[in-house]
């Protein structure tokens with residue numbers, strides 16, 4: 001106050017008024033920035049710390065409670081990393097329209113939710129053209145890549161899965177991670193690195209360490225995180241892995257750039273994501289190797305664990321239902337017999353029962369109870385009356401939608417042919433609503449809108465090739481039929497298959 005009085009004495013009433021206006025503006029913007037009128041879920045657990053602890057313990061319970069109470073309106077929830085507003089299915093389109101206006105709304109939300117500043121969660125800076133390259137080079141090239149992928153699947157399964165004439169316990173999660181890393185890396189980094197054991201380890205471990213680091217940091221109060229990051233081993237490990245990735249990339253990028261300069265690549269230019277990035281730089285070659293390494297790690301983070309989790313869930317669900325293995329085998333063998341025993345993309349499209357099974361696996365085991373995370377970069381209102389101030393993190397209620405009986409009758413039951421039957425009954429125009437890769441308000445496992453997963457068609461083809469090969473090669477069953485399918489692990493909103501479990505395999 002002394003400062004204000006002395007300023008007023010010297011500057012007179014005009015200065016006083018200006019200071020008051022600035023102070024009022026600051027006050028109003030602070031109050032309005034931090035307030036949404038969405039009602040809370042979980043207030044009964046107490047203050048923010050207790051609500052965060054409850055979310056860590058039982059995210060699905062809170063999310064389900066929110067869906068039951070506010071199916072058609074937004075609600076507010078304290079998650080481990082931040083308070084978020086969960087929008088209703090009806091408002092999803094409005095949220096999409098508003099947040100898609102600003103390209104970084106998705107990346108910025110992820111940066112907050114995974115404390116990217118501290119955990120090494122890879123940044124999608126301005127030079128990141130990953131999404132475009134997936135759209136322009138990877139997805140349209142799938143017919144060309146399926147035979148290459150199939151050869152790699154075949155090789156990887158022989159190397160990583162056992163040859164077993166008797167029932168043999170196998171930790172499929174571990175094996176599938178290696179198989180999917182090899183197969184994805186064949187397209188991500190090319191033939192030099194895809195079978196390199198060190199690169200396989202880096203591309204697998206990076207995701208594990210980033211998520212473990214974010215989970216460990218999320219246990220601390222937000223204001224302590226800038227300090228506690230120095231005491232979290234997984235964050236150190238993440239930084240070391242980034243360094244190792246750079247060390248790997250340097251010679252490969254140098255060799256490829258040199259070959260490009262000398263014009264040596266006319267006939268035999270590598271056809272992989274790394275090369276598409278180098279081609280995009282053209283003659284400038286101005287992207288730093290560290291940045292290229294980070295881009296490759298971000299791609300591993302987006303594509304490898306997501307796909308391996310989907311595969312492990314699928315194997316657990318198959319092992320729990322041997323009759324389903326027989327049903328899918330019949331479909332797959334029929335397709336192979338009709339096409340000289342070699343997989344191509346059209347045949348994978350024609351495996352309707354396999355597609356339906358995969359869609360049901362994803363419905364009951366999405367990678368998170370919440371999804372479609374966006375940061376509101378400008379204020380707006382939803383038509384349900386909810387005010388969304390700039391700075392709000394928005395999420396969609398995957399769990400609520402996927403377990404809604406009005407959308408999926410008998411929603412807790414696993415019905416592998418659910419969408420097969422819907423697709424068969426639908427008109428030709430409507431059939432696309434029931435595909436594994438469909439992203440819409442009722443199928444949120446791939447996200448929604450402009451940032452919905454661009455890699456989903458690649459993931460679909462890889463997963464189908466791997467599952468088809470395994471189903472044709474092995475009978476499967478649970479180690480303990482009484483105990484049933486291994487239960488999933490949950491970390492806050494994240495869901496993953498129990499990686500410690502084994503199932504029994506026997507060659508057909």
Ligand code: HEM
Nearest residue numbers: 302303306307310372445446447448451452453454455459
């Ligand atoms: C079963 C496997 C996969 C699942 C479940 C999955 C799921 C997702 C989800 C939920 C999102 C966020 C979408 C949103 O916020 O609306 C996403 C984004 C993304 N995914 Fe996937 N994904 C998978 C495989 C892949 C693969 C194989 C790739 C690479 C080829 C990939 C690349 C990406 C990229 C680059 C983004 C960011 C898109 C953007 O920000 O515009 N994903 N994915």
